[in-house]
Amino acid sequence: MTTTSPVEKAGGATATYVDQRIGSNKFLSRNLGKVFPDHWSFMLGEIALYSFIVVLLTGVFLTLWFKPSMAEVVYDGSYVPLKGITMSQAYQSTLDISFDVRGGLLLRQMHHWGALIFIAAMAVHMFRVFFTGAFRKPREFNWLIGVVLTTLGLLAGFSGYSLPDDLLSGTGLQIARGIVQAIPVVGTWAAFLLFDGEFPGTEFISRLYGVHILLIPGLILALVTVHLMLVWTQKHTQFPGPGRTNDNVVGYPLLPIYMAKAGGFFFVVFGIIALVGGLVTINPIWIFGPFTPDQVSAGSQPDWYIGFLDGALRIMPNWETVIFGWTISWNIFIPALIMPGVLFTALGLYPFIEAWVTGDKREHNILDRPRNAPVRTGLGMMAISFYVMLWIGGANDIIATAFDLSINSITLFLRAAIFIVPPIVFIVTRRTCLGLQRRDREKLLHGYESGRILRLPHGEFIEVHQPLSQKDLAVITSKVDHEPLPAPDKADADGVRNKKYRSQSLRHKLSVFFYGANVPKPSAAEIEAGQHHAAHSAEIEAPLHDYEDADEFRRAHGGVLHHPGMAETNIEQQAEEHSGH
Amino acid sequence: MTDITPQEGHDQGHGSAPAKLGYSPVADIPHKPRLTDTDPKAARRAERQVATMFLLSMLLIVLFVVAYVTIDPSSTVYIPVFGDVGASNFALGLTMGGAVFLIGAGAIQWAKKLMPDVEVVQQRHDMQSPRRATAEAAANYERGKEESGFARFTLIRRTLIGALVLFPIPLVVVLRDLWTASPAEAGKSPADLLSETLWTKGSRIVSDGTYLPVKPADLPVGGLVSAVPADLQEVEEAEGNLNARTKAAIILVRMDPEEIRSQQGEGWDYQGILAYSKICTHVGCPIALYEQRTHHLLCPCHQSTFDLADSGNVVFGPAARRMPQLQIGVDEEGYLVAMNDFQEPVGPSFWERG
Ligand code: HEM
Numbered sequence: 022m023t024t025t026s027p028v029e030k031a032g033g034a035t036a037t038y039v040d041q042r043i044g045s046n047k048f049l050s051r052n053l054g055k056v057f058p059d060h061w062s063f064m065l066g067e068i069a070l071y072s073f074i075v076v077l078l079t080g081v082f083l084t085l086w087f088k089p090s091m092a093e094v095v096y097d098g099s100y101v102p103l104k105g106i107t108m109s110q111a112y113q114s115t116l117d118i119s120f121d122v123r124g125g126l127l128l129r130q131m132h133h134w135g136a137l138i139f140i141a142a143m144a145v146h147m148f149r150v151f152f153t154g155a156f157r158k159p160r161e162f163n164w165l166i167g168v169v170l171t172t173l174g175l176l177a178g179f180s181g182y183s184l185p186d187d188l189l190s191g192t193g194l195q196i197a198r199g200i201v202q203a204i205p206v207v208g209t210w211a212a213f214l215l216f217d218g219e220f221p222g223t224e225f226i227s228r229l230y231g232v233h234i235l236l237i238p239g240l241i242l243a244l245v246t247v248h249l250m251l252v253w254t255q256k257h258t259q260f261p262g263p264g265r266t267n268d269n270v271v272g273y274p275l276l277p278i279y280m281a282k283a284g285g286f287f288f289v290v291f292g293i294i295a296l297v298g299g300l301v302t303i304n305p306i307w308i309f310g311p312f313t314p315d316q317v318s319a320g321s322q323p324d325w326y327i328g329f330l331d332g333a334l335r336i337m338p339n340w341e342t343v344i345f346g347w348t349i350s351w352n353i354f355i356p357a358l359i360m361p362g363v364l365f366t367a368l369g370l371y372p373f374i375e376a377w378v379t380g381d382k383r384e385h386n387i388l389d390r391p392r393n394a395p396v397r398t399g400l401g402m403m404a405i406s407f408y409v410m411l412w413i414g415g416a417n418d419i420i421a422t423a424f425d426l427s428i429n430s431i432t433l434f435l436r437a438a439i440f441i442v443p444p445i446v447f448i449v450t451r452r453t454c455l456g457l458q459r460r461d462r463e464k465l466l467h468g469y470e471s472g473r474i475l476r477l478p479h480g481e482f483i484e485v486h487q488p489l490s491q492k493d494l495a496v497i498t499s500k501v502d503h504e505p506l507p508a509p510d511k512a513d514a515d516g517v518r519n520k521k522y523r524s525q526s527l528r529h530k531l532s533v534f535f536y537g538a539n540v541p542k543p544s545a546a547e548i549e550a551g552q553h554h555a556a557h558s559a560e561i562e563a564p565l566h567d568y569e570d571a572d573e574f575r576r577a578h579g580g581v582l583h584h585p586g587m588a589e590t591n592i593e594q595q596a597e598e599h600s601g602h
Numbered sequence: 603m604t605d606i607t608p609q610e611g612h613d614q615g616h617g618s619a620p621a622k623l624g625y626s627p628v629a630d631i632p633h634k635p636r637l638t639d640t641d642p643k644a645a646r647r648a649e650r651q652v653a654t655m656f657l658l659s660m661l662l663i664v665l666f667v668v669a670y671v672t673i674d675p676s677s678t679v680y681i682p683v684f685g686d687v688g689a690s691n692f693a694l695g696l697t698m699g700g701a702v703f704l705i706g707a708g709a710i711q712w713a714k715k716l717m718p719d720v721e722v723v724q725q726r727h728d729m730q731s732p733r734r735a736t737a738e739a740a741a742n743y744e745r746g747k748e749e750s751g752f753a754r755f756t757l758i759r760r761t762l763i764g765a766l767v768l769f770p771i772p773l774v775v776v777l778r779d780l781w782t783a784s785p786a787e788a789g790k791s792p793a794d795l796l797s798e799t800l801w802t803k804g805s806r807i808v809s810d811g812t813y814l815p816v817k818p819a820d821l822p823v824g825g826l827v828s829a830v831p832a833d834l835q836e837v838e839e840a841e842g843n844l845n846a847r848t849k850a851a852i853i854l855v856r857m858d859p860e861e862i863r864s865q866q867g868e869g870w871d872y873q874g875i876l877a878y879s880k881i882c883t884h885v886g887c888p889i890a891l892y893e894q895r896t897h898h899l900l901c902p903c904h905q906s907t908f909d910l911a912d913s914g915n916v917v918f919g920p921a922a923r924r925m926p927q928l929q930i931g932v933d934e935e936g937y938l939v940a941m942n943d944f945q946e947p948v949g950p951s952f953w954e955r956g
């Protein structure tokens with residue numbers, strides 16, 4: 022054995038001391054060697070986690086100087102242009118953090134940049150999970166938690182943005198109040214309760230403060246913890262590749278590689294946020310001035326994650342109805358409350374809807390390539406294009422100035438585009454996916470087209486095809502062919518009417534829509550023949566070229582694969598369920 | 603374990619092999635040795651690289667402290683690309699960010715170059731609990747149900763459920779006093795409060811900021827002035843908030859009386875001077891973008907556009923209500939005054955507005 026240093030001896034003694042009290046070594050024995058698969062896209066969730074930690078840390082520092090009070094004071098700090106101006110204590114203390122506390126501006130800007138990166142990383146992480154089907158069984162709960170986390174992230178950001186009580190954040194709150202007031206029946210009262218009366222009152226910032234520094238971060242922290250515990254116990258999904266199956270994990274052990282890489286990455290994210298916070302100004306509240314409800318600065322923009330709501334408010338037609346003397350402000354209620362509500366609810370329910378449509382109840386640990394689920398990929402792109410349309414709406418004034426267009430025509434265009442563009446995006450995406458599937462099939466049947474034409478001794482011309490590399494072969498053959506659910510019968514053999522006919526029939530149609538157009542994978546024999554053929558044509562050419570990478574096609578025996586007796590296709594699984602367990 | 607490598611003759615349907623989840627025809631995980639695995643010199647170089655990064659990180663922390671102590675936080679420096687920036691913030695961010703970044707970069711470099719990079723395989727296990735565990739859990743549940751008598755004691759069960767349903771009520775009820783009406787608000791409902799402003803008959807109109815009264819002659823045709831009632835400052839002082847301002851803020855515009863196509867009341871203008879609320883009827887942004895040629899007032903928040911020559915009606919955008927107009931005139935000294943309060947609520951719509 023290797024020698025043990027005094028430090029290690031002390032460490033060992035501590036581990037024993039702790040273990041005798043909480044049994045920690047059992048956990049360590051199982052987990053220090055835990056394997057994590059590696060892929061750049063798995064770092065997106067890590068970025069979200071690490072930037073959240075940075076935001077927590079810098080936030081705690083900000084609380085040391087920030088005063089969440091709307092009480093009025095006269096500014097006498099070192100920012101000369103505002104000297105002698107009456108403002109709230111919240112705004113004054115934010116100015117102090119920015120100009121009089123050394124390192125204060127850095128902390129503020131790190132907090133703000135960290136928040137922007139946190140929310141952006143969550144969003145992109147969510148895209149990764151969606152397009153690869155990582156939300157499928159057994160990971161539906163983690164998807165739901167993720168959707169809630171994203172929502173909380175938006176609220177955290179908005180509540181923080183509103184604290185400094187500068188002109189921009191105050192206008193944001195004024196809009197928020199208008200939105201609350203538009204809720205049918207309870208809106209007026211809700212607004213009065215939240216703000217302790219009329220706008221702006223004197224209480225709202227201190228109320229928001231508790232929400233911002235305790236309630237929302239606490240919830241996020243709790244949910245992040247559960248999220249990570251689930252990732253830990255369910256083990257990470259992996260992309261298809263050589264040696265990877267649905268029943269194994271291929272990657273690096275926690276100790277030392279993953280720990281060094283992930284731990285190192287935390288410092289990288291932290292470092293980058295600090296660099297950006299030091300170099301790039303964000304939210305220069307001293308330029309906007311203190312809040313007053315009767316002034317506004319034109320062309321001001323909210324943080325990026327609020328842009329879609331702002332855009333929705335902008336492009337909504339001005340519908341309002343009055344029924345029996347009660348006012349319903351559809352023009353506000355729909356874009357600001359119904360739309361995001363529906364969007365996030367649909368997002369949260371998606372895994373359950375897809376599972377219902379496909380009838381798929383198997384565990385999925387190998388990620389889908391987006392092309393192999395064309396409808397899902399299409400729906401995802403459709404949702405993104407919808408979001409982007411709203412975003413463009415949120416920037417319509419900036420676009421109008423930049424491109425010398427009329428705001429009104431951009432708005433009118435968007436009112437139509439929001440309904441027209443997403444379906445087009447869906448169709449194009451789905452077709453592109455199917456095209457890629459067809460190309461994959463070609464590759465399996467004939468190898469790569471090298472683009473090189475060869476003239477054989479007897480005069481024949483052939484195009485040289487090259488066999489796929491082992492990696493490509495493993496990745497492309499990972500596609501699983503699914504059958505749509507069978508059409509239901511109106512009545513069974515004994516003529517008893519099928520009561521569930523309508524729902525089953527709908528499900529059948531949706532499942533045909535979901536799977537129907539998929540390009541079937543060639544059979545193993547066809548693949549082998551195709552690759553042999555390609556290898557042969559490449560061999561003829563080989564003497565002419567010096568191949569570095571002539572991965573010879575080899576029919577390897579697949580790793581392990583499935584639990585005996587477990588349903589392999591969704592159809593088998595359906596059949597099993599019908600025959601009763 | 604079954605070997606599910608597709609076999610000839612096992613084909614089904616359209617000639618494809620049976621779908622196998624996670625089928626990989628390639629069992630070997632590829633691995634290429636790195637330079638640092640084969641060349642001890644490269645390995646030593648990598649070691650030095652990593653150590654250098656950690657060293658530099660320490661150095662930057664020292665520089666951070668130096669910058670913290672020596673740089674005056676109010677001084678600025680010119681940095682190409684970034685322009686004039688706060689010197690302190692720049693130096694602190696650069697040193698701290700660099701230091702932390704280098705720790706991470708060093709660790710990652712160490713992992714990539716010097717730690718084993720052979721991928722390993724671990725088996726997964728079903729998430730579902732073994733049958734025995736499920737059966738035990740079910741048995742325990744049954745025992746609990748039996749022993750507590752939860753199923754038998756109907757009365758207890760129902761009253762318990764009732765008690766639990768009522769228990770959050772106090773937590774909701776206490777929220778009522780999130781709004782405690784001030785003496786001035788006593789006895790008024792939210793809707794009442796939203797429907798009245800400081801303006802009354804004879805309130806002098808003073809320009810916002812200077813608080814000087816306005817004479818018609820102060821306002822040229824095409825001009826615009828932001829204004830508030832003369833007693834606003836006093837009221838703000840007394841109430842200690844900006845609530846009154848939020849509702850009372852107005853703009854005065856003057857146009858050629860010929861150009862006024864309609865207004866909200868007969869003769870509500872004074873010699874072509876019109877007073878409109880400044881608070882957008884959409885969700886409440888203050889407005890001040892006025893185009894004199896078209897008499898359009900544009901809200902910067904969501905671009906609702908109001909035609910001030912035509913009763914403040916909405917000509918574009920998401921706002922549903924016209925801008926409320928204030929009837930004005932002059933007092934004996936010739937200053938502009940309000941003739942009344944607004945005749946409809948200012949600002950965003952609300953349920954009780956009607
Ligand atoms: C959960 C994620 C969080 C997000 C997304 C977030 C976001 C923000 C944002 C965007 C601001 C405005 C900063 C500015 O430009 O002035 C802000 C301000 C602030 N945040 Fe957070 N924050 C989070 C968590 C926290 C936590 C945990 C704390 C403290 C324990 C905190 C304390 C503060 C304070 C004191 C301010 C006001 C100071 C200032 O504006 O300079 N935040 N937050």
Ligand code: FES
Pocket residue numbers: 882883884885886887901902903904905906919920921
């Ligand atoms: S607040 Fe004026 S358009 Fe929305």
